[in-house]
Amino acid sequence: MKAGLFFSSCGGMLEQTIDLKSLADEFASQVKTMVVGDFLDSKDISDIIRVVREEKLDAVVLAGNSPEEYTDSRQGRLLVDMLEDVGINPNKIAYVNLKQQVALVHRKDPVSQQKAVLLTRVALARIEEAHPVQMIRVAPRNTVAVLGKTVEGWLAAAQMLKRGLRVYLIGQTEEEMPPTLAPVKAFVELNPKTHLMEGYKVIDVYGWAGDLTIKIKSNKDEITVDVGAILVASNKRREDVEELRTILHLDTDQDSGLLVPLTMDSRMVETIEEGIFIIPNLETLDMLMRVALADAASLAVINLLEQPELLHKNLVSEVDESKCGGCGTCVKTCSFQASTVDPVRRVSQIDLRRCKGCGNCVTSCPTGARDLLTYPLAYLLKAVEILAEFGEKGEPKILALLCEGCGYKSVDDAAQANMEYSPNILPLGVRCGGAIDTQLILEAFNRGFDGITICKCADGHCSNIVGNTDLDRRANLFREILRSRGINDDLLRIVDSGGRGDNYCVNTLVQLFEAVKSGEVTR
């Protein structure tokens, strides 16, 4: 593997705290290093791509922005997409969040430099240990399922029919159309490419963008429909989406219980699931806005399905059959029905079209036969070992295990809100609360962390449905193991990240650090 390590000063923001030049020098003997001004700037992007090509790199670490910033804005992934286009496997691209995890939160602290070094080493360990993901080529189906006979549903259906897509309009109830929009409904109803599925509800969805399978059920029968994309057009009442959330694995708002988009500004009809779109629920939904949102959503679907080919990243967990005893634990753990035991060979197998790569089965597998491609256990153990080097001996150290769906974002937000905290709180992103193996927690205590805080999703908000529940169940039993080693189990704290825009997560981290430091909680 030939790796490149690129640093961005994030438009000069980082250099007040971190000496990027000497940070780059630290690694110059191991990997190709380069410092640029901004990963989101077209000149710097083309410079990086040029170096990657010239040096024939096959792995890249981007040290600067939070990985969230690449997904949160429209075209934010440009650099990442271009790296993938020149042949870097997605799992061989890792991020060091120098901006939100160091520069913004420990501005004047002289140990920031050491922390930056350690976080960079963790990212290098990631590209070293992560297994390459398999890319699956998908020719998108030119069919879309619209869930909900709402105003937006009819409007979006009409737009997509005009572009030649086949539309399944599925819904048990129907919203009344305002008189001015009555012709839209007539157009959809009379179009030969429309399938009006009266009285059906969705009971199962699996597959990926461009190739999704939906099972729908009515009083009479059960039908399977293959589509390229799904648009959820009814997102106004909690009871409409409650069931749908667990079938589609989407994020919901903690207060309203309604589906939330990827971001509330530039990506407001997209969701964490590529290929599944929603009409977001806004405070003011006048007719003008509703029409605009329906147009935006239909454009997003059309943009996706009109591509000749989509690349699906297969992030699923792996099975090492030589280690699998066929016990069935993974079968009972998976909430996507992706795990089964082959009745003849007696080994566990994974349904690629159902697996979300959440890592819950990896945690539960009692023989270690399963592993995640993106966050293999070997990487997590290495990361804990590296982070444990931080600071002077005897100084309290807290490990923050952050669910990438919520806790990670929540800690980023605190940084954005100018909240500073002790550098002795060391962050490590993980796939999901359900992907946190109690072996890893025990290892963190073993390596010298005094306390561990896990930031996971609140009840009913885990995009992997049960990752948070299973983490709680495991931790409840695991606390007994901690106590048996003479470790105060109050040193393991699990908090609901509270979604975005809330500092609860960071506050809990700081509280545990302060409590350990003052001796209020005995180590």
Add this chain to the structure above:
Amino acid sequence: MGDKPRVATAWLQGCSGCHISFLDLHHELLDVFELIDLKASPIMDIKKVPEVDVALVEGAVSNSENREVLKEIREKAKILIAFGTCASFGGVAGLRNLYKMEDVLTEAYKNSPSVTGGELPGSPAIPKLLSKVYPLHDVVAVDYHIPGCPPLPGMIKEILIAVLNGEQPVLSNRSLCEECGRKQSEMLIPKREFVTNSVAALMELEEIDETACFLEQGILCMGPATREGCHARCMKGNVPCRGCMGPAPGALEQGTKIVNALASILPAGGLMFMEDIVGTGYRYSLPVSIIPSIRGNEADE
């Protein structure tokens, strides 16, 4: 006689069960003795280990004598095999690592109901108890392991002969479920539900189905987190697995792994109420856990 590989066996902190299992080869022992020249063993009259090709060492390291003897054997043996669960993982006696050494001594010599006016042993003639129990590989380099409490006689023979022939002995990496053979039904249904509503202790049940998976009957079984190779003897006797073969090699340890697994199989409330999770999960392997002892037991010099 002179050409045969020289072999010795010894025991440290163990119960001699592994040696008994070796003797349980019965007439097959003759085949083994055709191949080896047994130079020293607790089962014969020569106990002092001379220079040998292969040494089989039973038992864990628990006191200063165990440690000294083991180091001497390591120097004299070309190949050292950790013989049985105590030697490989610390074994049942390793559970004392859950207590501070002073507490262990006080409990044994003073507080025990069978003791009156007891005193802690202080004589220099008595080996010093180490702060915790160690598997052999924590003290010296170990070439091979034969897990099992005790290991199957056939397994001892197979591994010994493989080593004598210069071959790599083969142990399975899988869990016991593979060779258990009990019928699974609920465990294999891809549905998020506990396989049973309640957790039961063995003696509570009037009847235990001899053919069905123990977990599906609400009985805590260590099989999923335990390496196979014992031919599921306990299960055949209608007793759940207690984990003596140690963790599967893909797992870092047994106790946390069974916790991870059970959380989606059996109701946690029942488990916490009914079972000694620590004692069950680490019954045979606490000294090879990620944290092998209660904090405060200082490292032995």
